[in-house]
Amino acid sequence: MDTTREVEVVVAGAGQAGLAAAHHLRRSGFEPDRDFVVLDHSPGPGGAWQFRWSSLTYGKVHGMHALPGMELTDADPARPSAEVISDYFDRYERAFDLRVRRPVDVRAVREGPGGRLLVETSDGVWSTRALINATGTWDRPFWPRYPGQETFRGRQLHTARYAGPEEFAGRRVVVVGGGASGTQHLLELAPYAAATTWVTRRPPVFREGPFDEYAGRAAVALVEERVRQGLPPRSVVSVTGLPLNDAIRQGIEDGVLDRRPMFDRITPDGVEWDGGGHVDADVILWATGFRAAIDHLAPLRLRGPGGGIRMEGTHAAADPRIHLVGYGPSASTIGANRAGRAAVRDIRRLLEREPAAA
């Protein structure tokens, strides 16, 4: 028995990007279940926010943009962002009747018959005319490799598994990475840990003054240019620099944010630099970022020689049926909103131009 179900559009992922896209589909007259489905493999609403550590309160989140059509009002800044945003996404899904199916894991997307795509999932196969891929990055933490890493006797973990500073009480912690997560970890850990060491590949760039729209657009344009050339995207945050706020200023003054260059090797009891220098450590915390979680697109062979997917706007240059939202230049809450709208606009044109085969 063929259990393949047919829709016009599959949205993979129900984070900011997937919900924004689903909202615009709905507004354009696409009916959930009949014309489109939203599939997500996480247990509940919230996208990646549901997994963020509880000490990342809503007040510590910078520049979270509301989803289209419904403001996030009266949020308590002292509440964990994981709770605030998951609640908000839950209300949003209900308000717009988006009918997210979860947990449904998208395992592979392949070319199907009649110019359709086959989306293979943990809950059967969907045949679709277009795919909006909004699977984010949280599921692909990036760990660089260093000599001796496997010999380390302490604990190594990635930001994706960080649950707050308390469990590091009395520990000597090396934090690797010069992004927002690395600095936030250090500021949180300092009062608990026996010692902290901060190492980054490049000297961190602190940004003075407000991050205005002009600077934001310039940062997005940089990432956009990379994906247009088919290079792997860098995160928007990685090109905006670190905002020099009061907490960061204090951290620099207290010596908590005293950066050292990247170590050359890991030893059983710490990290070491060429030409001398060793730091004893019980924990190495890798705040080294994430990569796009798009392994399920591999059968479509979209990656080019540059190692990334060459993009035109929100769709793969080689295939206008495949949209990547929350990817590269749209990997921010505001970018995800805009990309969701743009993807739906393009898909409407695509589907009207090529009516479904009778």
Ligand SMILES: Cc1cc2nc3c(=O)[nH]c(=O)nc-3n(C[C@H](O)[C@H](O)[C@H](O)COP(=O)(O)OP(=O)(O)OC[C@H]3O[C@@H](n4cnc5c(N)ncnc54)[C@H](O)[C@@H]3O)c2cc1C
């Ligand atoms: C610690 C941290 C703080 C941040 N703070 C900010 C901020 O203050 N402001 C800002 O603008 N941006 C911030 N960002 C970036 C921001 O979170 C993202 O740009 C945006 O929220 C991501 O939305 P998304 O929908 O692309 O991805 P996600 O929220 O990751 O959603 C992706 C969804 O896809 C699902 N999924 C993944 N793979 C599959 C699969 N194979 N099958 C089915 N479902 C799948 C996941 O379950 C998830 O629900 C932050 C990021 C991090 C890591």
